[in-house]
Amino acid sequence: xxxxxxxxxxxxxxxxxxxxxxxxxxxxxxxxxxxxxxxxxxxxxxxxxxxxxxxxxxxxxxxxxxxxxxxx
Numbered sequence: 001x002x003x004x005x006x007x008x009x010x011x012x013x014x015x016x017x018x019x020x021x022x023x024x025x026x027x028x029x030x031x032x033x034x035x036x037x038x039x040x041x042x043x044x045x046x047x048x049x050x051x052x053x054x055x056x057x058x059x060x061x062x063x064x065x066x067x068x069x070x071x072x
Contacts, residue, residue, distance in 0.1 A: 016069045030065075033058055 013023035037058035040051035 030062060033062060 010020055013020050016023065018026065037055040040054035040058075044051040044055070
């Protein structure tokens with residue numbers, strides 16, 4: 001069981017060159033930015049003059065940060 005838990009927690013972060021805490025922080029920040037972009041997109045849907053490029057700018061900013069992760 002211990003090996004399974006270790007694999008579940010540490011194999012993926014190691015595959016992208018990070019420790020568990022580094023991966024936790026990266027994924028948390030990434031997720032919060034996506035939530036913010038999603039909320040901006042929803043407001044934009046109701047009020048087209050608001051947040052006109054916010055969601056697309058967030059996606060454009062985040063994509064290069066993950067495009068080649070794990071390809072080392």
